[in-house]
Amino acid sequence: MNAEPTIQTYINSLFPSFEPKLKEVLIENGSLKTFAANEMLMHTGQNMRSTILIVEGLVKLYRQGEDGNEFFMYYLQPGNACALSMICATKQETSEVMARAIEPTIGLMIPISLMDTLMKEYKTWYYFVLETYRSRFEELLTVIDNIAFKSMDERLAFYLEKKFSDLKTRSLSITHGEIANDLNSSREVISRLLKKMEQRREVILHRNYIEYLK
Amino acid sequence: MNAEPTIQTYINSLFPSFEPKLKEVLIENGSLKTFAANEMLMHTGQNMRSTILIVEGLVKLYRQGEDGNEFFMYYLQPGNACALSMICATKQETSEVMARAIEPTIGLMIPISLMDTLMKEYKTWYYFVLETYRSRFEELLTVIDNIAFKSMDERLAFYLEKKFSDLKTRSLSITHGEIANDLNSSREVISRLLKKMEQRREVILHRNYIEYLK
DNA sequence: CGATAACGGTGACTTAGGTCACTCTGATGA
DNA sequence: TCATCAGAGTGACCTAAGTCACCGTTATCG
Known part of the structure; x- marks a missing residue:
């Protein structure tokens, strides 16, 4: 993490599995975009123009209910890609999901026009x-498990455990x-639990x- | 729907978007497999050997909770593919989801060894x-919306509506x-609603x- | 410094939905 | 044809969790 990392250094450290020629193509065609904390990367109804690879920061994906309440799904961290930006990008569809940077975040933007070639060549x-x-599919399945089968105290425990381990703190x-x-509950309930x-x-x-003791 | 449709007729009628050469490859390498009603196509922990395209029948995908209760996710119908069999196939991972034929079902099995080439060439x-x-991702998001934000009576209404329209009856x-x-509730509650x-x-x-009046 | 707002704690109450126990009815099959 | 059983209806009850009202504490900012 230098003062000014380049696309190249990001790709080398975060996506080591990419073959050399792929890296070259990404370096040539990708561009870095920074998002301030709390800025939206993606919101309901938006049309995607790029696929996003996260190279720095933290992004929160959540579902928005009709009445405006949110429901946390998962985080994206450096090295992750936004599955939805890939799907929606290729299909030119709009997304029903919100992505918000919760830390200052940098994304490597890959133009959707490149997707076909990348898929085919690399x-x-x-x-x-x-x-x-x-992995995102699995993540959603876990979310479903939790809300379908678990009670609030179990969900809270799971939420904290995941949060502490994701953020390594x-x-x-x-x-x-x-x-x-995040859990679509109310403050009082969470306080009590x-x-x-x-x-x-x-x-x-x-x-x-909150300090974690396990 | 002839007495004995061939792979070829299935592909032509259900997957018209496939390019001719792709159809040929599938006809050569795919094989039809029949499943009796109630037979499992896929169960938790199983390793996939093929990707499955449904060509006849109806398949129910559901999540199994620890205590054995089920949670309905969605149906697969002729013309659909099992997203999980694709993902798990390529990654050689096991799945956390159950797929059960609820009508006599025929699947076109594509060996996983073919996936790379298909992706690349066609x-x-x-x-x-x-x-x-x-589409499966969207389906899961809808499921999440329902259990996270909706009450039982809304979920029941949604469930029936979808069921009647899916099954066109x-x-x-x-x-x-x-x-x-299916809704992970109890009989009495459903009866009352x-x-x-x-x-x-x-x-x-x-x-x-149940007769539907809308 | 004093006002204000955010955060958190708590008791009282409401409600959706799960559980229990029992009944009734129509279907099946020995 | 009678016994058995699965499906369905219903009242009584319980519980998790949401809501309301209110209070105390801490941090912040004009």
Whole structure:
């Protein structure tokens, strides 16, 4: 992580599986785009013009309900691609999902016009795309499992566990209200459940942040 | 629908978008496999050896919870491919999803060893695969929307509407218990909600089947 | 510094939906 | 033809979780 990494350094460190010629093509045709924290990368109804590979930052994907409430799905981190930008890009369809940068984020933008050729010419790209689909698919299945079969306290536990491990930290700066939002619940409920977790010595609660004890 | 349709006739009628050479390759390398009603096409933990294109019958995809209860996701009909068999096939991964024939079903089995070539050589195949992913992805998003944001009566209404339109029928032979299973609810709840729908003249209830009035 | 707003805690209440227990009815089959 | 059983209806009850109202604490900013 230099002061000013180039496309080349990003690709080499984050996408080592790409074959050399593919890397060249991406370096030639891709462009870096920065997103401020809280900026939308993608929103409902938008038409995609590029596929996005995340090279820096953190992106939150969520579903928006009719009445405006959100429902967290998963994060994209450096090295991930946005499966939806791939699908929607190739199909010229609009997406029903919101993607918002929650940290300052840099995306490597690949013009959709390139997709066909990349798929056809570069096996490592094709595998990468498939793997992207597969892992996002699995992620959605896990989401479904959770909301279909689990109760709120289990979902909260799962949410925290995933969050702590995704972000590789022991103390998370987040409010109860934000968690409630992500789980489509209400602050009071989350507060009460967190309190129980604290009593079970699984977390320690502070104002604006939570410590994880497992 | 002849007495004994061949691979060729299936492909021509169900996959008209495929380019001629692709059709030839599929005819040469694919094989038809029949599944009895209630037979599993795919179950949790299984390793895939082929990609499956459905050419006859009806397949139900569902998620299995730890405690054994099911959760309906979507149907596959003739002309559809199993997105999971594609993903898992290429990645040699196991799947967390169950696929069960609910009518006598015929699948056109494409050996996974062919996938790379097909993707590379035949644009119409590549588009077909992407479209398969995209539509299943959308389907999962809809499922998430429903369980995350909707109440049971809305979900039931949605379920019936989809079922009637998917199966192109006005009277559905299904028990309340089966519906409850699909929605991961309980028979009594479904019975009560159905009764309300009947009072609103949206359905007529009979023993073992339901008439739809919209 | 004082006002204000965000965050979090808590009790009281409501409600959707799950569970239990029992009944009735139509179908099946010995 | 009678016994059995699956499907369905229904009342009573329970519980998780959402909602409301209110309060205390901490951080921030004019």
